[in-house]
Amino acid sequence: xxxxxxxxxxxxxxxxxxxxxxxxxxxxxxxxxxxxxxxxxxxxxxxxxxxxxxxxxxxxxxxxxxxxxxxxxxxxxxxxxxxxxxxxxxxxxxxxxxxxxxxxxxxxxxxxxxxxxxxxxxxxxxxxxxxxxxxxxxxxxxxxxxxxxxxxxxxxxxxxxxxxxxxxxxxxxxxxxxxxxxxxxxxxxxxxxxxxxxxxxxxxxxxxxxxxxxxxxxxxxxxxxxxxxxxxxx
Numbered sequence: 001x002x003x004x005x006x007x008x009x010x011x012x013x014x015x016x017x018x019x020x021x022x023x024x025x026x027x028x029x030x031x032x033x034x035x036x037x038x039x040x041x042x043x044x045x046x047x048x049x050x051x052x053x054x055x056x057x058x059x060x061x062x063x064x065x066x067x068x069x070x071x072x073x074x075x076x077x078x079x080x081x082x083x084x085x086x087x088x089x090x091x092x093x094x095x096x097x098x099x100x101x102x103x104x105x106x107x108x109x110x111x112x113x114x115x116x117x118x119x120x121x122x123x124x125x126x127x128x129x130x131x132x133x134x135x136x137x138x139x140x141x142x143x144x145x146x147x148x149x150x151x152x153x154x155x156x157x158x159x160x161x162x163x164x165x166x167x168x169x170x171x172x173x174x175x176x177x178x179x180x181x182x183x184x185x186x187x188x189x190x191x192x193x194x195x196x197x198x199x200x201x202x203x204x205x206x207x208x209x210x211x212x213x214x215x216x217x218x219x220x221x222x223x224x225x226x227x228x229x230x231x232x233x234x
Contacts, residue, residue: 056200063112063192064206070108070120071188071210077101078122078184079212090219095226098122102142102231109190118190119145121233123154125166125183125211126220127175133157134165134174137182138223141233147189150207153233166211173211182220185211 078101082091102122106115119141126137135157139149157163165174166185175183192204 052196053200056194056196059195060192060201060204063190066109066112067118067188067190067206068208068210070105070114071186071208073108074101074105074120074122074188075184075186075210075212077104078186079214081214082216082218090217092219092222092225093124095224095229095231098140098224099230102140105188106142112190112192114143114190116144117193118188119143119147121147121149121187121189122231123149123151123166123185123187124220124223125173125175125185127177127181128158131158134163136166137220139233140224140229140231142231143189145189145191148233149187151185167209176213182214182218183211184214185209 078098081093081097081101102120105120109115109118112118120143121139121141123139124137126135127133128135136149136152136154139154151163151166165172166183167173173183173185175181186209188206188208188210190206192206194201194203
């Protein structure tokens, strides 16, 4: 009798363990305590990546706008050189005046380290009174980036191959007339590095152009006067 009772007890104990294990899985399924944490762990990397990528694109757009503003300011300021001259003599452009506006353009780009990563190229597009050719009378540069003008160096167009003017195809800009007008043409080049380097966007080179016709009479014949210069394209 005792033996039988023990066997029954063992069978009862075994059935209790099986019942307990069968009830574990349903309880785990019903347990919702860690769902939010799990969802956050799955979504957070995707959300963070999209946020950082968006930040990179916004920064790139801001830098592009700054480069465009530098080009516009440089050509506009160059077109006003000599405007405040009250003498009776038609003013010329001096090296000191060019250095001043070029230096101002570099300071405008301090926030993006433009002097190290960029290049300013300012050209005086004029029309030769003898040959009626469009040509680059003088050209000045600033910035450490090793880059030259897309339209040639100083003197381009006066001899050799003629040029139609300066600017993108379909938007060519020309000087209006011999010894009476000139176009201040600015080219601004900048090598942009992303906030996160190459993680989202590869390095980009921004190139912007801007042109203004000179605002007042200017003695164009001598080109640029003065001895000292910090803006020579050399």
